[in-house]
Amino acid sequence: MYFKPLLLPLLAQVLLTFIVLFIVVRKRVNEIKKKKIHPQRTDVRTHAREVFKDSEAAADNYHNQLETPILFYLAIVIALMLMLQDYVIIALAWIFVGLRYIHSIIHITYNRVLHRFGVFVFSSLVLFALWFRLGWIIIQS
Secondary structure, eight states: OTTHHHHHHHHHHHHHHHHHHHHHHHHHHHHHHHHTOOGGGGSSHHHHHHHOSTTHHHHHHHHHTTSHHHHHHHHHHHHHHTTOOOHHHHHHHHHHHHHHHHHHHHHHTTOOHHHHHHHHHHHHHHHHHHHHHHHHHHHHO
């Protein structure tokens, strides 16, 4: 399949989202059991933030998977729809996804803000470069 190289980083990003989701669920269930939290105390996000301190970073990271990655998904879908693919786009896609994994690992484990921010900035620049490359190819066609 010609477009498999673009589908693989997309699937890897989707996998990351599900991995983080499962981590959040596991941490929250453990926290509910450990602290004997009644689930109704977490009926809205603001209440959940007050109650779930141990799983807050993982939950925040899950929400991060729905922010800039949306631009990544859109770029890949556009590239697939227009049948645009080159080594630069593929490399940028994999670099972006790799940086998102690193960002998640930092966020969910030791959560050093400056480390996380550096990875976020670098991944954002890579995402910008991906869009720039995609736009350049579209304009040139």
